[in-house]
Amino acid sequence: MVNVAILGFGVVGSGVAEVLTGNGAGISKKADELISLKYVLDVRDFPDSPFAACFVKDFSVIEQDPEVNVVVETIGGVGAALDFTERALKAGKSVVTSNKELVATHGRRLLELAAEHQAVYLFEASVGGGIPILRPLSECMAANDILEICGILNGTANYIFTRMVQDGIPFAQALKGAQANGYAEQNPAADVEGQDTCRKLCILSSIAFGWHLLPEQVPTTGITSITLADEAYADACQRRIKLLGRAIAREDGTVCAYVEPHFISLQNPLAGVDDVFNAILVKGDATGDVMFYGRGAGKLPTASAVVADVIAAARQLERASYRPWQPNRPSSVVSSDQLASQWYVRLAEGTCSGERLTISGGKEGESGWITPAMTRPQLDQMLEGKQVLAVIRVLD
Template sequence: MTNVAILGFGVVGSGVAEVLKRNGPHIDAKVHAPVELKYILDVRDFPDSPFAEFIVHDFSVIENDPDVNVVVETIGGAKIAKEFTERALRAGKSVVTSNKELVAEHGYELMRLAQEHGACYLYEASVGGGIPIIRPLKQCLAANEITEICGILNGTTNYILTRMIRAGLSFQDALKEAQQNGYAEQDPTADIEGHDACRKICILASLAFGRHIYPAQVPTEGITGVTLADVAYAESCGRKIKLLGRAIQGEDGKVRAFVAPHLVHGEAPLAGVEDVFNAIAVKGNAIGDVMFYGRGAGKLPTASAVVADVMDAARNADRPKYLDWGPGGEDVTVPPEDVSSPWYVRADAAADQIRSAFSEPAFLARAGAPAGETAFLTRSMTRGELMEKLEGLQPRSVFRILEN
């Protein structure tokens, strides 16, 4: 018998309650024991909700109830969520979360704490919404040494870029539309500046490479600098602009992780990932390339990932499962400065200036380009080499090109 408490009755939390209820018999059958919702913690009351009877306002009710064995944390943020997670784990309760900020910032310590108290700390829903990615990474790809992870990890920015590409909306208009459709928050900073994608690539990279990689170790650039001019130039060479989170393990064993807009070839699988969908491509030394695709956010997809973790915690109550990684440190990563790639550059410079700085630049054209604007693709080089060549020119947009 598993009793579940949900912390936070927001979008994901209410989705979890709904999935537990709707698929109840199905879930009980798969776990071979009843899985029951017992409490929902929220500061508000929800008198009209079918779940009103479950609402409590005091976390200690949950903490002190020995019958609660699984706590679902869907509060978000790294403050009160962290405190409640720690208290639940210390009480020997397993915690399931969709909170990428908390896992990216404190995953290692929370996993250690879980282990000390014989509990699970599970976080499938923290990356890729409903897409199963955490377990496949850990279990199914176990036989591989993973060399690279590359993903479209944020649905909001992918929606905005899709609307810029397909409907010709400016960044500002596409953002406004995303907000109207409920795909972007009123304060969209975490999405459009790439912080959300950064947290997710941290979680994936920590799991894949075995040591905690913190957001502060991951140079992050969002999409606010992407213009319709860039979209048009990308299209002129058969490419699409996508915000990618990437983590590459070099031969020195160190990880280069970064988040930035990239030009992706139109026929690459990642180019076909549109709107609010996410996709995560993984490269292993035996498996080659695999990709996981699905809705990266949304109430029920995310809730279904949470509930799968709840079921896993319920099934493994007497033998907790650890999807964990080792401690972080400055030695885990190096800045991605030595990662070579071709680049896309749009600059206020004459073609002749470009030609004298770069060997064989591939110039691009677009309708309506103002005089003095030049865009081109470079050969493969590091960022340092690129910046040296761009000295004295006036680059407006500088994006990597994703190879193969």
């Protein structure tokens, strides 16, 4: 018998309760044991919830109940979530989470703590919502050296781009639409400024390369400055604008990781990933390119990924864990300034070396360009003194 406690009864937490109990029989069969929801921790009251009997307000009830084997942390953030996760692991309980901020920031120590206490710490739902990615990367691709990870990791940003292109509406309006549809938070900063993508990239990179990459080491540019003119120029050169998180393993053992919008060519399988869908491209030295695609967020997709981890924890408590992450290696992180690529450049006036793009209805004097391959410092030198309106990296 496996008893589960859910911390936080928000969107994901309530989804986990529903999936755990709604599909209960099937889930228990798959777990080879009976899985039962024992507690839900929340400061608020939910007198009408079907789980009303499970609610508690004091974490120590869960911490001190030896019958609780698996704790689901869906509080979010790095405050109470960190405290409760540490205490649960120290009490020998396994913890499953969708909290990307906590994993990206404290994952290494929490994995270590889990191992010390014969528990597991699992977080498949923290990247890509319901898309299976962390376990496939960690287990199924274990015979590969991972060469690169490149992903559309934020559904809100991708939805905004899709609306801009398909409906011809500017960024601000597309963002409002995303909020109205429930795809973006009222405070959308983490989505549109790239931090959400950055955290997910750190988790992927740490699993792929085996040492903890920290968010503050990843230069991150969001999408707030992208205009309809940029989308028109992208269209003019058969490309799409996508916000990508990339982590590239270099031959010297260093990793170049960054988050930026990109012009990507229509031949790239990521170009066709629209709306709130996410996709993660993984290059292995043996398998070549493998891509994982699906809804990157949403109550039920995310909850089902959490519950799959609960089942894994229930089936094989000591063996389901990710391999431990080695400590962060400051000297192994290299700047994306060293990564040469072509660039899209939009100028207020004047010219630039490279291929000139033409669009209909462009602003008087403005021009769009695709430069030859060079690094960002070389580009900045070339553009010195020019009135630069936009610079976006090109990826074929």
